[in-house]
Amino acid sequence: MSEITCKCGHVNPEGTELCLSCGRALTTDAEEKKTSDVMRYEGMARRSQTYNGSIIDKVWNFFSSVKVGVWLIVITLSASALGTIFPQVLFISPLEAPEVYYEERYGVAGEIYYILGFHDLYNSWWYLLLIAAIGTSIIIASLDRVIPLYKALKHQRVNRHASFMKRQRIYTEYPLYSSDTFSKIKDGLRNKRYRIREEDGNLLAEKGRFSRWGPYVNHTGLIIFLIGAMLRFVPGMYVDEVMWIREGETMAIPGTDQEYFLKSEGFTVETYDADEDKEVFGATIDRVGAIAKNFQTDAILLKREDGVAGDSSNLVEVEEHPIRVNQPFKFDNFALYQVDFRQGEFRSMSFNLVQKESGDSFGPFEIDLTQPEDEYQLDDDHRVELMGYYPDFSGFENGEPQSPSPVPNNPAFLFKLFSPEHPDGEVAFIAIQQNLEPLGENDYQLSFNGVETRDVSGLTVRKDLTLWILALGGAIFMIGVVQGAYWNHRRVWVKRTEEGGMLVSGHTNKNWFGLRKDLEAAFTNTGLEQPKDQHEQNLNKVSAGGAKEEENRDTTS
Structure with missing residues (x-):
């Protein structure tokens, strides 16, 4: 590295x-x-503008560019906007396959949407890569600028060359210098809360230096916020899952590594009464029907003390708690929210085996629609074998019964009926309001005997250990905004000349009006004219020159 x-x-x-x-x-x-351009980083060398030889230098220079950072943000925001065109996979039924759902619902556009990963945008690898690239850009761009700025401001010199003074926007040369005038200027600046440094009869007055770090405090807050957002993809840090639990069912709570289980003791729905609540909800009830007042799950939290994961045989009751809307059940950094419900889901169906000619009945037998058995023995001579179970029967495709989901919304069964007359069995297909005999007319048939229903609770399981990191990043970001927006870095240099005069110049990163007001107060009792703003003087000259040229044109005409 060469030096200058x-x-x-x-x-x-x-x-x-x-x-x-x-x-x-x-x-x-x-x-x-x-x-203003030179003074942005006090004229200090930046790494991105000095080195360009190695691959590391090129990568550093690429990410240190503000344009690159802006384009990364634009691309990320555009991708986020595209992610709102169709619903995210989180908001579709967990019983539907995403690859089928998007293609069937939205056609070719939905298929492309799924293939590109927009259906699960915030978990897609390329979106996470964009977030990581933005974080890298923020870190490198900040280091590329904050390090030279820190070095330059830390070692500021009081005595500056005349050419440096003349380049400043606020500058005036005074022909005479007196110690009394110098003291009055110094006292005036000190009264405006400037920090004074003197060296060989020269002066540097400075205040608000900390405001220069505002943008980098912003960046620090953003980096912490991005770290918190990316930690959500670390197992155990963030959980946002949906669980459907039926009355009387015990199931593992998602995200707990099958350590905690939940048992539903029952589900309750309360609606507003058309008579009692008529004054408030009467018109709405007449228009839309029943309105839910409260729906809750009476739940028991169980914990597995030992055994293998998923083993529900050794569970200990921890707590019993109702889960209501806006009143979650909280435990061990988790929270269970009541968000949805389904009433009247089929729980079991019972049938009788009937001999058509005689009308003799054998049975009944009950089928658990959650865990049906393979065979049901009615007596020594009669039995029923379950050859196929279709919980959500939607019709036939190429002669095969179809079931798009495992939820027993419309159960159908393929049976083989064994009797002394038919030891090899007769085939029957049973569905709601359907009783088919695909291999010819049977001597035996199944008659519907009854159905048992139950309610299902929709719960959201949430755990967020990153919330405090996101809050910390947001708070630091706002501190940086306030720090950079409401304060500014102001400096005034006073230099003695060899001819016995005095040079005064001033600089600020913004709010020149505020600097001029400070100088006006400092020079009030000195008998000297306030230092001039060269920018305003140049504008006045240009305006005066334009007016004179226009006057000459008018005179000529």
């Missing part, structure tokens, strides 16, 4: 535009640049 030696003798790192000691411009480009 200034005329003052100070050795500066390669890429530095202003001498860190005296403030002279070290390159022709620095002399031609606007002062």
Whole structure:
């Protein structure tokens, strides 16, 4: 790495535009640049503008670009918008296969949507890669700028070269210098809460330096927020699952590694009464019918103390708790929310085996629609074999019964009926309001004897150990916003000249009006004119020149 030696003798790192000691411009480009551009990082060298040889340098330079960061954010936001065109897989029924659902519901567009991973956008590998790229861009861009800025501000020199002073937007040269005037300027700046440093009769007054770190505090908050968002994909850190539990059923709670189980003791639905609540809900009840007032699951939490995962034989009761809407059941960082229900789901169906000619009945026998048996023995001579079970019968396809889901919404059965007259069995297909004999007319048939129903609770299981990380990142981000928005870095240099005069210049990263007001207060009792704003002077000259040119054109005409 080559170095740049200034005329003052100070050795500066390669890429530095202003001498860190005296403030002279070290390159022709620095002399031609606007002062605001050079002073953004105090003229200090940035790694991305210095090295470009190795692959590491090229990767660093790529991610340090603000344009790259903006484009990554635009692409991510565009992908997020596309993810809202069709429902996310989280919001479709868990009983439907996503690859079938999107194609059948939305055609070719839905199929492409599924193939590209938009159906589960926030878990797709390429979306996570975009988030990681944004985080990398924020980290590298921040380090590329904050390190040289920190070094430059930490070692600010009081005595600056005249060329540095003249380049500042606020600048005025005074022909005479007196210690009394100098003291009054110093006291005036101190009264405006500037921190004063003196060196060889020169002065540097500074305040609000901490505001320069506002954008980097923002970036730190964003990085923490992104870390919290990505930790949601780490097992055990975040759970958002749906479980459907039937009355009387005991099942493992998703996300607990089958350590906790839930037993549903019953489900209750309360509706608003058309007479008692007529004043408030009368019109709505007349229009839409019954309105749910409360629906709750009376649940018992069980815990597996030992044994293999999934073993429900050795469970200990932990707590009994009703789960109501907006009143979740919380335990061990988990929360169970009542979000949905289904009433009247078929639980079991019973049949009789009947001899058609004589009308003799054999049975009844009951089929558990959740766990049906393979065979039902009625007596020594009669039995029924279950050849096929179709919980959600939707019709025939190529002669085969179809069931799109395992939920017993419309159960159908394929039986073989054994009797002394037919030791090889007779085949019968039974569905609701259907009794088919596919291999010819049978001597025996099954008659419907009754059905038992039960309610099903829809619960959401949630666990979020990343919430405090997201909150911390958001809080730090807002601190950075306030820090950078409501304060600004102001500096005033006062330099003695060899001719006995005095140079005064000032700089701020924003809010020039505030700096001018501070200088006005500091120069009030000095008898000197307030330092000029060269930018305003140039604008006035341009305006005056334009007015004079227009006047000349009018005179000529």
